[in-house]
Amino acid sequence: MIIAIDGPAGSGKSTIAREVAKRLRMRYLDTGAMYRTITLLALEAGLVPDRIAESGELAATVPFRFEERADDLTRVFIGDREVTDEIRDRTVSQNVSAVSAEASVRAVLTQKQREEAAKGRVVLEGRDMGTVVVPNADVKVFLTASVEERARRRRAQQLARGVDQALDEIVSDIEARDAYDSGRALAPLRKADDAVEIDTTGMTIEEVIQAVCALAGDGSAPPEEAALELGTSGEPARARKYPLSRLVRGPIDDWLYRVAYSIVSPLFTLFWRMSIHGVENVPLSGPVVVASNHRSNLDPFFIGAAFPRQIHFMAKAELWKFKPLGWLVGNLGTFPVHRGKADREAVRKAVDVLSAEAVLGLFPEGHRQRERDLGDIRPGVSMFSLRENVVTIPVVLRHTDKVVRRHLLRFPRVVVVFGPPIALPGPNVPASQRSAVASANLIEALHTLLREGEM
Numbered sequence: 001m002i003i004a005i006d007g008p009a010g011s012g013k014s015t016i017a018r019e020v021a022k023r024l025r026m027r028y029l030d031t032g033a034m035y036r037t038i039t040l041l042a043l044e045a046g047l048v049p050d051r052i053a054e055s056g057e058l059a060a061t062v063p064f065r066f067e068e069r070a071d072d073l074t075r076v077f078i079g080d081r082e083v084t085d086e087i088r089d090r091t092v093s094q095n096v097s098a099v100s101a102e103a104s105v106r107a108v109l110t111q112k113q114r115e116e117a118a119k120g121r122v123v124l125e126g127r128d129m130g131t132v133v134v135p136n137a138d139v140k141v142f143l144t145a146s147v148e149e150r151a152r153r154r155r156a157q158q159l160a161r162g163v164d165q166a167l168d169e170i171v172s173d174i175e176a177r178d179a180y181d182s183g184r185a186l187a188p189l190r191k192a193d194d195a196v197e198i199d200t201t202g203m204t205i206e207e208v209i210q211a212v213c214a215l216a217g218d219g220s221a222p223p224e225e226a227a228l229e230l231g232t233s234g235e236p237a238r239a240r241k242y243p244l245s246r247l248v249r250g251p252i253d254d255w256l257y258r259v260a261y262s263i264v265s266p267l268f269t270l271f272w273r274m275s276i277h278g279v280e281n282v283p284l285s286g287p288v289v290v291a292s293n294h295r296s297n298l299d300p301f302f303i304g305a306a307f308p309r310q311i312h313f314m315a316k317a318e319l320w321k322f323k324p325l326g327w328l329v330g331n332l333g334t335f336p337v338h339r340g341k342a343d344r345e346a347v348r349k350a351v352d353v354l355s356a357e358a359v360l361g362l363f364p365e366g367h368r369q370r371e372r373d374l375g376d377i378r379p380g381v382s383m384f385s386l387r388e389n390v391v392t393i394p395v396v397l398r399h400t401d402k403v404v405r406r407h408l409l410r411f412p413r414v415v416v417v418f419g420p421p422i423a424l425p426g427p428n429v430p431a432s433q434r435s436a437v438a439s440a441n442l443i444e445a446l447h448t449l450l451r452e453g454e455m
């Protein structure tokens with residue numbers, strides 16, 4: 001397994017790559033540190049700026065040595081001399097782009113990096129891993145973040161090292177380095193066509209690590225340092241693109257879902273003459289929240305059978321007490337929520353579904369309603385659509401409660417109605433009221449659908 005992580009300065013690459021390597025028990029190679037080390041030596045040898053072309057020879061003979069330190073910083077040695085701090089100095093940072101643009105330097109270091117990759121199980125981090133060094137890597141990630149966010153992170157790192165550099169100075173350094181690294185003719189900073197881009201602005205370190213581990217097919221990344229912030233920008237979360245982790249997706253759910261869909265959907269249409277209305281309201285791609293009224297335990301099956309895309313339902317954890325049922329619904333992509341307490345794991349999985357541009361199914365009343373048309377809507381339900389900036393499709397089910405309560409053979413006529421997408425509250429709604437306004441819009445939309453169904 002080879003993981004290639006590329007991105008501009010300050011996108012969080014080193015932190016993420018190092019931690020992913022640790023969790024997946026892989027080796028880690030910071031290729032930027034290699035270019036920095038050559039730059040330090042070239043500066044010391046007086047090769048910068050006029051004799052940079054001679055740096056290639058240096059690169060070929062440097063005995064690099066890396067050591068992982070307990071405090072998570074990679075120690076860099078040239079022979080016995082430690083250069084860990086020196087290679088992060090401003091002079092090195094300002095000259096590294098010029099040295100790394102030198103063809104002879106790149107040729108030597110690219111070769112060394114490929115030799116490391118050939119040993120297997122390694123996370124390589126740099127600018128041209130996915131495009132040049134290991135284009136056949138199993139996982140390719142391109143991390144980005146706004147310049148301001150990257151400068152803030154870099155400043156925090158510098159302060160931790162006791163260096164106090166002004167923020168606007170860091171911003172202009174980063175902008176200059178971005179322009180140089182992306183504009184150079186040789187191995188420019190560029191996202192590989194098949195790399196997954198993750199915009200880390202406003203994401204926590206933990207969220208990014210989980211996303212990369214998920215891409216590597218590991219759903220077991222421990223969330224213990226969940227609160228470690230990379231630094232927040234105050235910007236709203238953007239839609240991110242990465243596949244569903246195994247946390248949500250069962251190992252066989254694609255297959256099982258298709259089989260279940262092709263059996264259940266015609267059956268429901270036949271026996272309960274299930275009629276479906278408003279399916280044209282459903283966006284056929286992108287993240288969507290589906291919020292439905294709740295009358296019967298069979299509701300998810302009816303919505304699932306009527307809906308043209310796979311829905312990942314948040315369902316009461318009690319379903320998992322009966323193991324075969326838990327197995328079935330879990331493998332259909334449903335995940336448990338423990339009601340009556342703050343279930344952070346369920347929240348994380350719901351966010352995971354939307355981040356993967358999939359469909360999240362919720363029953364905002366929390367419990368099945370027997371007497372009323374619509375029970376109280378839980379205040380937290382709009383949290384997901386607000387947090388991930390996605391629309392909600394309201395759904396109303398009719399007569400699903402009679403399917404089990406009456407005699408099975410009397411087959412009541414089940415109706416599934418999808419309403420038009422409910423937009424998020426506009427920008428003029430104050431932050432403190434966005435949740436209340438979104439919930440009110442949902443209640444209104446569900447009541448409208450219920451009234452229409454009566455006509």
Ligand code: DC
Binds near residue numbers: 033
């Ligand atoms: O990741 P970093 O900021 O430590 O990298 C330092 C410089 O090295 C960066 O400006 C570009 C260069 N670099 C490169 O050209 N190719 C790589 N694979 C890694 C880094």
